[in-house]
Amino acid sequence: MPAMKRLIMLLMSTVMMSMSLTAADIVTVHGEFTYYGSKTESRADCERNALNGARAKALAEKFGTVVTQDTYQRDVVSAQGESTYFSMLNESALKGEWIADEKEPVYTYELDSDGLYIVTCKVTGKAREIDNLAVDFATSVLRNGTRTVNADTRFRSGDDMYLYLKSPVDGYVAAFLVDAHNNVYSLLPYQGNTKGEIKVKHNKDYVFFDPASANPDHGEVDQLVMTADDELEHNMLYVVFSPQPFAKAVDNYAGENMPRMLSHDEFSKWLVKCRKYDPRMAVKIMNIEIQK
Incomplete structure (x- = not known):
């Protein structure tokens, strides 16, 4: 066999093995969790806490946790038992991370x-073990102001929303808003961005959705005003960052003065596919509350 042919076959074999190992990182996990509400919590609050608890429990059972023995013992003897234990887990205590829902969460209710x-x-969702390769970037939601002191996730209908971001490395960013009805809106790149990407420089402060902070390379700035149809709505903001360029999710026209939209299923599939082959891609999720 000619040397060049052997080299090509070896390279192809290495690439295929690398792709196989990367794809195998993401697995299906299942979790169930019961949340006991308080007098100050609405049904929507309890749903959100039950969802977070179920995801945390699924990750803990599959990948384990780094919770200390003392903390575990204190929780076991508490009145709410397992509920208290898992509600205390945060992202830094879990050895796995939630990538996307595979099925819609199922809720049951009692009083x-x-x-x-x-x-x-x-x-039921897709998850993987944390490998510390993902970039740890800083981001926060800003309400009615463009300084970091305006960081807030509780809005009233009519409030302006901005997004702060800073990364330790050069890279690319996208942002999506999931509303109370599981519609997914593509917020970044801006609608007028013909490149389909937002490139950012390392150690630089960025404020998106603010015309005064506009970067010509990012396209015409879209301004965001938060609205709510119900008395209280809960949205989720996904901020995606990677040092590598990534393909933009396919979205659709959603109406005049509205961000482009895609289904939650399409968004989940896109996110899982991106993260399969990009271990340095990081996603931060922020819960947003909007009062009418």
Whole structure:
């Protein structure tokens, strides 16, 4: 066999093996969690906490945690038992990360003797073990102002929203808003961005959706005003960052003065596919509350 042919075959074999190993990092996980609400929590609050608990439990059972033994013992003897234990877990305590929902979360509801909500959530999703390769970037939601002191996730209908971002390395960013009805809106890149990407420089402060902070390379700035149809709505903002360029999610026209939109299923598939082959891609999720 000629040397060149052997070299090509070896390279192809190495690439295929690398792709196989990377794709195998993402697995399907299942979790179930019951959240006991308080007097100050609405049904939507309990749903969100039950969802977070179910995801945390699924990750903990599959990949484990780094919770200390003392913390574990204190939680076991508490009145709410397992509920308290898993509600205390945060991202830094889990050895795995949630990539995307594979199925819609399933909720069941009860009321206790005091009329307080008891919400059980079952989840099935894609996850992977944390490997510390993802870039740790800084980002926060800003309300009615473009300074970091304006960081807030609680809005009233009519408030302006901005997004702060800073990364330790050069890279690319995208942002998506998931509303209360599981519609996904593509916020970044801007609608007028013909490149389909937002490139950022390392150690530089960026404020998106603010015309005064506009970068000509990012296209015409879209300004965001938060609105709510119900008295209280909960949205989720996904901020995606990678040192490598990544293909933009395919979205559709959603109406005049509205961000482009895609289904939650399409968004989840896009995110899973991107993260399969880009271990340095990082995603930060922020819960946003909007009062009418």
